Amino acid sequence: MREKIRLRWDKMLYVLGIIGPGIITANAGNDAGGIATYATVGAKYGYKMLWGLALITIGLAVVQEMNARMAVVTGKGLSDLIREKFGVKLTLFAMTILFIANFGVVLGDFAGVAASMELFGVSKYISVPLVAAFVWILVSKGSYVKVEKILMLFTFAFFGYIISAFMVRPDWNQVAVSVVTPSFPLEAGFILTFIGMIGTTITPYMQFYLQASIVDKKLGLKDYKYEKMDVYIGSIWSNIVQFFIIVCTAGALFYVAQPQIIDSAASAALALRPLAGNNAFILFGAGLFGASVLAATIIPLSTSYAICEAFGWESGVDYTAKEAPAFFGIYSFIIFISAGLVLIPNLNLMNLILSTQQIAGVLTPIILTFMILLVNDRRIMGKYVNSKVQNFIAYITVGAIVSVTIALVFAQFIL
Amino acid sequence: MTISNNLFFSKILYKNIYNLDASIIGNLNDVLIDSSAVKPTVTAIEVKNGKRLFYINCEALQIYRERKDTYTLQLTSQQITFTAPPENAIFLAKDVMDRQIIDINGRKVERVNDIRIGLINQNWSIIAADIGLRGLLRRLGFEYLGIILSSFFNLQFHNKLVVWDEVQPLISNRDNLKLNQPINKLMTMHAADIADIIEDLDKQAQIQLFSSLDTEQAADVLEEVESDVQIALLEQLPIEQAADVLEMMPQDEVADILEEIPDQTAQKLLIEMEEHISEEIRELMEYDDRTVGSLMMTDLMCFDKDESVQSVLKQLRANQPEEDISHFVYVTDNRKLVGVISLMNLIQAKSSRVLRTLMHTDVVYLQDTDKIEEAMETMQKYNLMLLPVVDENDELIGIVSLIDIVYEYIRLKKVDV
Numbered sequence: 001m002r003e004k005i006r007l008r009w010d011k012m013l014y015v016l017g018i019i020g021p022g023i024i025t026a027n028a029g030n031d032a033g034g035i036a037t038y039a040t041v042g043a044k045y046g047y048k049m050l051w052g053l054a055l056i057t058i059g060l061a062v063v064q065e066m067n068a069r070m071a072v073v074t075g076k077g078l079s080d081l082i083r084e085k086f087g088v089k090l091t092l093f094a095m096t097i098l099f100i101a102n103f104g105v106v107l108g109d110f111a112g113v114a115a116s117m118e119l120f121g122v123s124k125y126i127s128v129p130l131v132a133a134f135v136w137i138l139v140s141k142g143s144y145v146k147v148e149k150i151l152m153l154f155t156f157a158f159f160g161y162i163i164s165a166f167m168v169r170p171d172w173n174q175v176a177v178s179v180v181t182p183s184f185p186l187e188a189g190f191i192l193t194f195i196g197m198i199g200t201t202i203t204p205y206m207q208f209y210l211q212a213s214i215v216d217k218k219l220g221l222k223d224y225k226y227e228k229m230d231v232y233i234g235s236i237w238s239n240i241v242q243f244f245i246i247v248c249t250a251g252a253l254f255y256v257a258q259p260q261i262i263d264s265a266a267s268a269a270l271a272l273r274p275l276a277g278n279n280a281f282i283l284f285g286a287g288l289f290g291a292s293v294l295a296a297t298i299i300p301l302s303t304s305y306a307i308c309e310a311f312g313w314e315s316g317v318d319y320t321a322k323e324a325p326a327f328f329g330i331y332s333f334i335i336f337i338s339a340g341l342v343l344i345p346n347l348n349l350m351n352l353i354l355s356t357q358q359i360a361g362v363l364t365p366i367i368l369t370f371m372i373l374l375v376n377d378r379r380i381m382g383k384y385v386n387s388k389v390q391n392f393i394a395y396i397t398v399g400a401i402v403s404v405t406i407a408l409v410f411a412q413f414i415l
Numbered sequence: 416m417t418i419s420n421n422l423f424f425s426k427i428l429y430k431n432i433y434n435l436d437a438s439i440i441g442n443l444n445d446v447l448i449d450s451s452a453v454k455p456t457v458t459a460i461e462v463k464n465g466k467r468l469f470y471i472n473c474e475a476l477q478i479y480r481e482r483k484d485t486y487t488l489q490l491t492s493q494q495i496t497f498t499a500p501p502e503n504a505i506f507l508a509k510d511v512m513d514r515q516i517i518d519i520n521g522r523k524v525e526r527v528n529d530i531r532i533g534l535i536n537q538n539w540s541i542i543a544a545d546i547g548l549r550g551l552l553r554r555l556g557f558e559y560l561g562i563i564l565s566s567f568f569n570l571q572f573h574n575k576l577v578v579w580d581e582v583q584p585l586i587s588n589r590d591n592l593k594l595n596q597p598i599n600k601l602m603t604m605h606a607a608d609i610a611d612i613i614e615d616l617d618k619q620a621q622i623q624l625f626s627s628l629d630t631e632q633a634a635d636v637l638e639e640v641e642s643d644v645q646i647a648l649l650e651q652l653p654i655e656q657a658a659d660v661l662e663m664m665p666q667d668e669v670a671d672i673l674e675e676i677p678d679q680t681a682q683k684l685l686i687e688m689e690e691h692i693s694e695e696i697r698e699l700m701e702y703d704d705r706t707v708g709s710l711m712m713t714d715l716m717c718f719d720k721d722e723s724v725q726s727v728l729k730q731l732r733a734n735q736p737e738e739d740i741s742h743f744v745y746v747t748d749n750r751k752l753v754g755v756i757s758l759m760n761l762i763q764a765k766s767s768r769v770l771r772t773l774m775h776t777d778v779v780y781l782q783d784t785d786k787i788e789e790a791m792e793t794m795q796k797y798n799l800m801l802l803p804v805v806d807e808n809d810e811l812i813g814i815v816s817l818i819d820i821v822y823e824y825i826r827l828k829k830v831d832v
Contacts, residue, residue, distance in 0.1 A: 074617070074618075074619060075617045075619045075620075076619070077617075083526070084513050084514055087512070087554065088513070088555055092555060218643055218644075218646075220618070220650065311526070312525060312526025312528070312546065379509075
């Protein structure tokens with residue numbers, strides 16, 4: 001009996017060891033860009049986009065499962081696979097897309113640092129250079145793993161939205177109806193926000209980061225069923241948080257006598273008032289700061305790894321800058337240039353954050369197309385290619401994002 | 416326009432192939448290679464015309480160099496034998512280009528940016544792998560931009576080539592683990608270097624490379640790789656093969672590894688191993704990892720006190736124990752440790768003498784339950800690199816070396832921090 005319990009315990013520890021990359025990656029989507037976007041969605045359009053979020057969740061789960069499957073079957077990172085199947089030219093194209101999208105996301109995160117510290121009365125000319133230097137040292141010294149956990153703790157502040165969402169007493173009937181009733185006005189502002197929501201939920205960097213973390217964990221086919229669980233749970237859990245952010249901000253800022261538009265971090269924090277009262281700024285500021293610094297640390301590093309991997313350049317924090325110039329160059333460039341751009345005077349930080357997510361949204365289908373082609377290649381995946389249902393959902397996801405982008409161009413320039 | 420016999424593969428890949436009457440029959444989609452030789456040769460050419468793929472003999476194609484780095488592909492005979500590629504055929508573009516290779520001299524894993532091919536004895540052969548930036552730029556069509564830019568800075572823009580003799584490719588089919596070419600180029604490398612390379616490879620290539628090593632070398636390499644790679648390799652290897660490799664390794668190391676992998680797999684491996692070895696490993700696994708018992712080597716040289724020098728030397732010659740554990744010979748009486756003789760004394764002694772008359776009886780020893788710190792102190796005090804280990808009945812059960820003790824001490828220090 002005791003032996004049996006021990007075996008079960010061992011098995012549980014083993015499974016817990018496998019679970020993680022999916023949940024961490026999906027939650028990393030809730031960074032500065034994510035929070036700002038979801039808060040805007042709720043504050044500006046109420047529940048109108050909830051149906052979209054529900055569909056994106058399905059798309060995210062299917063896409064991330066593809067990453068997990070490619071990782072356990074091939075043991076290779078996404079950029080490795082792209083290079084080996086598509087050759088140098090298309091790899092350069094994919095890496096350029098990844099670089100632009102990731103640069104944008106980091107830019108958004110430094111804007112998040114600036115916005116959150118301004119809530120505490122710290123000027124961005126002080127906070128951003130300090131954080132940039134801190135992040136750069138963390139990455140160069142390879143010691144970010146320790147700090148990662150502390151920064152994660154900060155992001156628990158966002159769970160405040162879940163409680164707040166109940167406290168604003170939303171009309172749950174209306175919420176439920178909105179989830180299943182698509183509405184899509186052909187209006188540039190709405191479409192742009194919608195693309196931002198897609199871009200922040202299925203960010204290009206997440207696909208590279210997730211696959212790399214599963215490969216790093218040396219998981220094999222036998223761990224696949226747990227890893228699949230991991231990515232599904234991760235996708236659903238992160239989108240539940242997003243759902244409540246939208247419900248909360250909609251309830252607090254949109255369905256009130258005097259609707260508020262989110263044009264600054266301060267107004268986004270207002271939605272936490274029902275829970276935290278006058279401390280809402282502190283709660284929101286801490287969460288935004290932690291999430292922003294976390295993403296600003298991980299994304300430059302994972303971009304460096306992905307690009308160097310693809311071109312066969314030395315990569316890793318164990319090398320010196322002279323041994324691995326490209327590796328050091330890429331992440332240093334991303335950190336310092338994006339931090340520098342945030343320092344431009346008279347910038348609307350909130351708008352900057354939102355537009356970086358919209359750029360990511362437009363670029364997402366390109367990376368997804370590469371993934372779909374890879375995961376369906378029998379030479380690479382053997383019998384583990386996509387099933388018909390998986391392909392259907394994956395193609396629909398790509399098709400939907402592309403159509404939404406076309407709709408934007410249409411609404412912007414023709415209507 | 417001259418006949419070319421030496422060029423970069425990327426320069427002709429996807430180029431049109433002209434028939435005798437100057438019509439285009441399609442483009443060069445890939446070439447098939449015979450990878451079993453040390454210098455692989457091109458055996459056939461895959462031509463793509465629209466959506467249709469077909470294969471032509473290599474001899475039927477002539478490559479002309481037009482100007483600087485522009486080439487024309489011309490068929491020279493109507494007699495093209497159309498052959499379908501064999502199952503498991505290896506292609507140069509699909510299986511070698513953009514893939515990882517091992518640069519034996521540089522002891523590094525590199526990516527193939529381009530391939531230099533040349534005409535040797537009427538056969539197109541792979542001469543070298545291009546792993547440099549210039550190769551990347553050539554693929555992008557920016558090679559000359561790179562040359563102009565670097566000449567602007569007064570620099571020579573060199574190709575970074577690795578001669579194919581010094582390349583270990585990692586070509587294989589998805590469905591079997593066997594590498595498709597001889598692995599003998601790696602055999603000359605030191606186990607620690609092979610271990611470094613394996614750590615740099617992706618999971619699939621790791622297991623392919625590892626399983627193509629012979630058992631002895633595999634054991635040496637497994638000892639050198641990081642512990643997470645050790646576990647990954649053992650879990651993927653067929654169980655019999657894994658057990659064979661473990662049998663060749665020092666038992667204290669095996670015990671350490673088995674403690675890290677899931678219980679079920681460890682048990683399977685122990686059952687598969689020879690019984691006398693697995694039993695000793697099981698005993699080692701019982702010990703707390705802060706004690707001497709967890710580190711000791713159990714394959715030691717010990718002899719009964721009544722044996723003669725001659726018979727001991729004969730046994731030593733026959734067993735050939737590892738050099739670093741054979742400086743001393745331990746003497747037992749009914750398995751109890753009673754004395755020690757240095758190898759030097761043993762060699763100098765008359766062959767008819769028995770051990771009991773030669774041995775020192777004041778043996779310094781450790782108890783299997785002693786802490787690692789205690790072992791270090793004892794070794795420091797008596798200036799000894801090796802100490803025998805006894806159990807609670809004073810029976811000799813192993814020896815422990817200073818190197819293993821220090822290694823473990825540092826590891827535990829790290830874990831504590």
